[in-house]
Amino acid sequence: MERKEFIKTCGLACLGTTALMTMLQGCASSNYFAKTSTSGKLITIPKSEFTDTSKDKVIQRKFVLVRVEKFNYPIGVYHLGEGEYSALMLQCTHKGCELQPNGDFLVCPCHGSEFTNTGVVQNPPAEENLQTFKTSTDNENIYIHI
Numbered sequence: 001m002e003r004k005e006f007i008k009t010c011g012l013a014c015l016g017t018t019a020l021m022t023m024l025q026g027c028a029s030s031n032y033f034a035k036t037s038t039s040g041k042l043i044t045i046p047k048s049e050f051t052d053t054s055k056d057k058v059i060q061r062k063f064v065l066v067r068v069e070k071f072n073y074p075i076g077v078y079h080l081g082e083g084e085y086s087a088l089m090l091q092c093t094h095k096g097c098e099l100q101p102n103g104d105f106l107v108c109p110c111h112g113s114e115f116t117n118t119g120v121v122q123n124p125p126a127e128e129n130l131q132t133f134k135t136s137t138d139n140e141n142i143y144i145h146i
């Protein structure tokens, strides 16, 4: 391999690695698992979990993820508006792959189905809406009724 070709190959490898790391960091910061507490069939999420103050500015999260021991999939909790939330099982209704949040939509990495942030199927091959959970709120918390 000539010197010029070697330098070009190394440069491309560096760029590729940098781009991959940036993409992975972006994914990690956008999929936030909220700190919750569970009592019986009630999951409590402090509303403050929708506020990200980890960097120098305050950012409102559109959604958080919740792990529930008895489920094999996380629950996605979306902030829809003033005091309004949706809670969705992130299990694709086509063949059961775990859905990936993508803005206000959920996308299936297996065959491409899409769902809204209220669980309504938008694109096939899935035909059924997502499993949803009732939510309620008070001044401090959001409650998911499982």
Ligand code: FES
Pocket: 092, 093, 094, 095, 096, 097, 108, 109, 110, 111, 112, 113, 124, 125, 126
């Ligand atoms: S499992 Fe989700 S689209 Fe097939």
